[in-house]
Amino acid sequence: xxxxxxxxxxxxxxxxxxxxxxxxxxxxxxxxxxxxxxxxxxxxxxxxxxxxxxxxxxxxxxxxxxxxxxxxxxxxxxxxxxxxxxxxxxxxxxxxxxxxxxxxxxxxxxxxxxxxxxxxxxxxxxxxxxxxxxxxxxxxxxxxxxxxxxxxxxxxxxxxxxxxxxxxxxxxxxxxxxxxxxxxxxxxxxxxxxxxxxxxxxxxxxxxxxxxxxxxxxxxxxxxxxxxxxxxxxxxxxxxxxxxxxxxxxxxxxxxxxxxxxxxxxxxxxxxxxxxxxxxxxxxxxxxxxxxxxxxxxxxxxxxxxxxxxxxxxxxxxxxxxxxxxxxxxxxxxxxxxxxxxx
Numbered sequence: 001x002x003x004x005x006x007x008x009x010x011x012x013x014x015x016x017x018x019x020x021x022x023x024x025x026x027x028x029x030x031x032x033x034x035x036x037x038x039x040x041x042x043x044x045x046x047x048x049x050x051x052x053x054x055x056x057x058x059x060x061x062x063x064x065x066x067x068x069x070x071x072x073x074x075x076x077x078x079x080x081x082x083x084x085x086x087x088x089x090x091x092x093x094x095x096x097x098x099x100x101x102x103x104x105x106x107x108x109x110x111x112x113x114x115x116x117x118x119x120x121x122x123x124x125x126x127x128x129x130x131x132x133x134x135x136x137x138x139x140x141x142x143x144x145x146x147x148x149x150x151x152x153x154x155x156x157x158x159x160x161x162x163x164x165x166x167x168x169x170x171x172x173x174x175x176x177x178x179x180x181x182x183x184x185x186x187x188x189x190x191x192x193x194x195x196x197x198x199x200x201x202x203x204x205x206x207x208x209x210x211x212x213x214x215x216x217x218x219x220x221x222x223x224x225x226x227x228x229x230x231x232x233x234x235x236x237x238x239x240x241x242x243x244x245x246x247x248x249x250x251x252x253x254x255x256x257x258x259x260x261x262x263x264x265x266x267x268x269x270x271x272x273x274x275x276x277x278x279x280x281x282x283x284x285x286x287x288x289x290x291x292x293x294x295x296x297x298x299x300x301x302x303x304x305x306x307x308x309x310x311x312x313x314x315x316x317x318x319x320x321x322x323x324x325x326x327x328x329x330x331x332x333x334x335x336x337x338x339x340x341x342x343x
Contacts, residue, residue, distance in 0.1 A: 002341070003122035004321035005058040010050030012325040017318070020058065023118060030079060030129045031071035032087065037120035037142035037318075038064040039337040040149050040177070040329045041241075041266050045269070046115055047325065054116065062119030062339075063089035063112050065127070066135065076129040077302035086144045087120070087127050088293050089113050105156070105290040112261070112290075120145075121321055123341045133296065137304045144277040144308035146177065146336035151299050153263055154181035156291035157239060161261040165190030167236035169251055170226055172246055174211060174311035176200040177336040178263075180311045182239045183211055188307055191237075194229055196246075202334050209311070223249040234258060244268035254283055261286040311335035317342055324343050 001022050004021035006014040025031045043061040047053050061298045065087035069079050092104025099107050113119045113127060136144050163169065169186050173179045174195035186193050187210045195211040197203045215225045226235060234255035240246065243265025250260055251273045258281065265271075277283065280294045287333060313335030316324050324337045 001123040002318070003060050004046055004318055004339070005060045005121070006105070007057045007059075007060075009047065012047070012322040014047065015322040015325060017321065018058075019124075020060075022122070022124045023054070025071055025073045025126050027073040027075040028129055029073045029126050030064060030069055030076060030085075030132060032067045032125050033070040033343070034120050034122060034125050035067040035192075035223060036145035036150075036343050037062040037066070037339050037341075038145045038177070038190060039324050039339065040064065041264060041328070042112070042149070043114060043121075044325055044329060047296075055122050060118040060121050060125075061091075061114045062121040062125075062341055063114035064139040064145045064148050065089075065113065065120035065125055067120075067125075069132075070124060071124060073129065074225055078129055079132055084141070085132045086103075086135055086148055087113060087125075087215070088131045088133065088296055089149060090290055091117065091128060091131065103292055106132050121318060121339065123318075123343060125300050133300065136300050138306075138310065139303060139310075141337045142312060142315060142340065143310050146312050147299070147303065148296065150177035150197060150336065151181040151185075151303075151308060151310070152291035152296050153288070154178050154185055154239075155299055157263050157288040158182065158185055158237075159260045159295070160286050160288045161237050161239075161259045163189055163191055163237055166192075168192045168194065168230055168233075168255075169237040169239060170222070170235045171195045171211075171239040172242050172250065173197065173331075174206040174214065175331070175334045176241075177311075178241055179239075180335060183209060185310050186239075188302070194226060194235065198320055198331055205334050221249070222246070226253045237261065238254070242266070242267050244271050247271035248273050251277055251283065251285075254281060256281045259284040259286055263288045294320070312338055315340060
């Protein structure tokens with residue numbers, strides 16, 4: 001099969017479009033003919049070597065996978081050849097306390113397709129049958145590939161933050177896939193949304209998609225703008241996934257009993273803050289990681305009902321994966337970048 005893979009860590013140029021043998025499916029596995037995958041920041045930090053080191057090279061990234069069942073293992077009964085499917089990206093050990101609770105996303109030994117396991121930047125991908133869901137009714141492969149990780153991660157984060165109707169929320173980097181997912185979920189829940197973005201054009205698009213206020217963080221200090229918009233009160237929730245560059249001002253943007261929920265750090269993991277603000281305001285700093293299959297099933301229902309909708313900013317052939325990473329790192333695309341393998 002053809003795949004976009006890398007044999008060393010480095011810049012986008014290490015991604016090469018090459019021929020490689022697919023992994024034969026085991027008894028409980030399925031070989032998926034990949035029709036679409038999408039670019040996540042997770043793919044980028046993996047390629048740079050900033051996440052868990054890969055056990056072996058070459059490595060195929062890509063956690064968002066939508067396609068058709070091409071082959072099934074001898075013990076697989078939940079799907080048949082030809083079924084259109086999407087892939088839940090987390091694989092737990094299946095035996096620990098977290099896995100028994102149905103939360104493999106916090107398993108001590110969890111792995112992701114596209115990280116420790118080969119992912120969807122390929123014509124074919126071998127996955128566990130238990131990680132498959134039917135293709136979302138009414139959505140095409142590209143839309144499904146633009147949905148799973150971003151909407152699921154955003155949903156889990158906002159559930160962890162216990163959002164409530166009528167609250168104010170600050171969503172960092174609304175132009176990103178996860179930011180756009182958070183915007184839709186927050187509005188669906190009845191929150192007032194203040195979003196940030198890096199250009200006036202992205203701010204205008206954020207307003208078109210339902211944000212109540214948008215702040216260009218390159219021309220305005222977002223903490224000062226939050227104080228102005230909320231009459232110095234601050235927001236109830238900050239949806240954060242940027243890290244170092246925005247951390248201190250994000251904490252300072254919270255009102256008393258406010259909650260900051262974070263799932264990543266695209267600008268750097270090492271942050272600083274004045275702890276006095278945390279205890280004086282009785283703030284909560286909440287970590288969040290991916291989501292569960294049950295939460296993904298809820299998102300599927302909302303997608304099928306038209307309550308949520310993925311925003312695709314660009315489609316590229318899989319052979320241009322390196323260019324897709326360059327565009328993603330430059331933050332030049334509003335919405336998700338989808339890669340489509342040629343078959």
